[in-house]
Amino acid sequence: MEKIEDLNFLKDKELLSNLRNIIQLKKSFEENQGIIEVPLKHKVYVIKKVSNKRNEALLYRAYASLSRYLASNYEISELIVDNLVTDSSTVQVISELAMLATYSSKKQELRNVILRYLHKRDSSFLKEIDAKIDAVVKAKQMLNASPTEKTPARLVKKLKDDLKKVGNVNVKVLCGQELKDWGLVNYVARGSKRDPCVIIASYMPVKDKKPVGIAGKGIIFDAGGYNYKLRWIEYMKYDMAGAIASIYTVYAVAKAGLKVNVVGAAVFAENLISEDAYKPGDIIKSLSGKTVEVGNTDAEGRLVLADLLWYFQETFDLTYLIDLATLTGASLIALGEEVAAVMGNDEALAHALQNIGLRIEERCWHLPLWDEIYKEKLRSHFADIKNISPKPWGSPIIGGMFLKYFIKPNIKWAHIDITPAAFTETHTWKGEAGATGYGIRLLYEFLKRGSQ
Numbered sequence: 001m002e003k004i005e006d007l008n009f010l011k012d013k014e015l016l017s018n019l020r021n022i023i024q025l026k027k028s029f030e031e032n033q034g035i036i037e038v039p040l041k042h043k044v045y046v047i048k049k050v051s052n053k054r055n056e057a058l059l060y061r062a063y064a065s066l067s068r069y070l071a072s073n074y075e076i077s078e079l080i081v082d083n084l085v086t087d088s089s090t091v092q093v094i095s096e097l098a099m100l101a102t103y104s105s106k107k108q109e110l111r112n113v114i115l116r117y118l119h120k121r122d123s124s125f126l127k128e129i130d131a132k133i134d135a136v137v138k139a140k141q142m143l144n145a146s147p148t149e150k151t152p153a154r155l156v157k158k159l160k161d162d163l164k165k166v167g168n169v170n171v172k173v174l175c176g177q178e179l180k181d182w183g184l185v186n187y188v189a190r191g192s193k194r195d196p197c198v199i200i201a202s203y204m205p206v207k208d209k210k211p212v213g214i215a216g217k218g219i220i221f222d223a224g225g226y227n228y229k230l231r232w233i234e235y236m237k238y239d240m241a242g243a244i245a246s247i248y249t250v251y252a253v254a255k256a257g258l259k260v261n262v263v264g265a266a267v268f269a270e271n272l273i274s275e276d277a278y279k280p281g282d283i284i285k286s287l288s289g290k291t292v293e294v295g296n297t298d299a300e301g302r303l304v305l306a307d308l309l310w311y312f313q314e315t316f317d318l319t320y321l322i323d324l325a326t327l328t329g330a331s332l333i334a335l336g337e338e339v340a341a342v343m344g345n346d347e348a349l350a351h352a353l354q355n356i357g358l359r360i361e362e363r364c365w366h367l368p369l370w371d372e373i374y375k376e377k378l379r380s381h382f383a384d385i386k387n388i389s390p391k392p393w394g395s396p397i398i399g400g401m402f403l404k405y406f407i408k409p410n411i412k413w414a415h416i417d418i419t420p421a422a423f424t425e426t427h428t429w430k431g432e433a434g435a436t437g438y439g440i441r442l443l444y445e446f447l448k449r450g451s452q
């Protein structure tokens with residue numbers, strides 16, 4: 001331990017004296033990672049080495065994996081997270097990933113791994129981590145819960161209650177009759193007895209500055225409607241992951257007290273089958289006045305989002321509009337697990353999100369939305385636009401193109417198809433199976449950078 005002097009930053013005298021008396025290199029965790037065990041009332045771990053080169057991706061995986069290992073093997077343990085790197089933003093990411101990796105699928109809560117810092121951290125550093133972790137944990141709990149227990153009205157009430165606790169957030173809820181002009185939302189929701197709901201959460205601490213808008217798709221359960229899902233239906237409780245992430249991003253930003261204006265808006269509905277359910281061939285007048293032909297009732301996310309995005313642009317003067325949606329299974333086929341697809345009408349915005357995602361390990365990759373190539377695929381003989389293309393080629397892009405049709409030309413907009421990243425079927429280095437809370441940390445960081 002050549003860097004033993006660093007330990008002088010420690011305030012905890014007991015921990016310090018124990019670390020000075022390191023007695024044993026316990027075992028190698030994975031290749032090149034040494035774990036040092038020190039005698040204390042519980043065990044303290046430090047990763048001695050990850051690789052010779054500075055490699056953040058490897059660092060993140062090492063700390064998160066060790067943290068999950070400790071959480072699942074010990075009642076309580078401590079992990080030192082800033083012995084190999086010290087810069088605040090990297091240590092913040094390590095801390096977040098290490099904490100979230102302890103989340104238990106069975107218990108639906110974080111387990112007990114205490115993160116220790118060798119270097120002094122200011123209060124905002126910890127406050128931010130706490131705000132993000134709290135938001136992501138709440139999102140995971142809500143998404144992993146049984147879909148039958150959830151209704152649009154219950155969800156918006158719970159979200160409203162949570163937002164109230166952080167203060168400074170203005171909340172507006174629209175349900176049932178208040179959404180009578182939202183044609184697309186109403187049609188999608190017809191198959192369910194439960195009325196759709198919309199929640200809008202505004203956090204505006206800075207005077208005379210336009211907010212960033214974050215919209216989210218919230219299909220509580222997506223059976224596909226008459227275009228019933230033949231596969232992956234058991235994961236369809238995660239089809240509201242975008243909506244949950246959009247609202248809990250506002251929650252995290254408000255809880256951390258960032259000086260940035262943001263509005264989150266989410267639409268909740270169920271896409272089920274009943275004698276009242278909407279049908280392929282329906283022609284619907286949207287909130288914008290544009291008409292939509294339904295080619296497939298399972299392409300419902302873009303329908304509810306089209307009304308929400310239109311409302312958002314009509315109601316708020318926004319700097320950016322970003323939507324999060326589990327829109328297509330094809331994005332998972334294209335990019336594989338963990339990596340969302342980002343697209344939109346502003347290259348710089350899409351690339352900013354892509355770069356931030358890489359930095360904080362909520363990755364996304366840019367896809368094109370070229371009008372001259374893709375626009376004609378959504379042509380309808382009966383309405384202004386159809387909700388699917390005749391062939392399934394480029395489905396994530398076609399989903400984005402449909403949304404683009406409802407975006408006003410003067411607004412910088414990005415659509416993130418989060419299907420690949422919103423949930424995981426198996427345990428991964430990031431944590432156990434289930435919802436990931438993807439999007440909250442990504443957009444938090446985007447908003448934070450914009451505020452500086």
Ligand SMILES: [Zn+2]
Binds near residue numbers: 222271299301
């Ligand atoms: Zn669907």
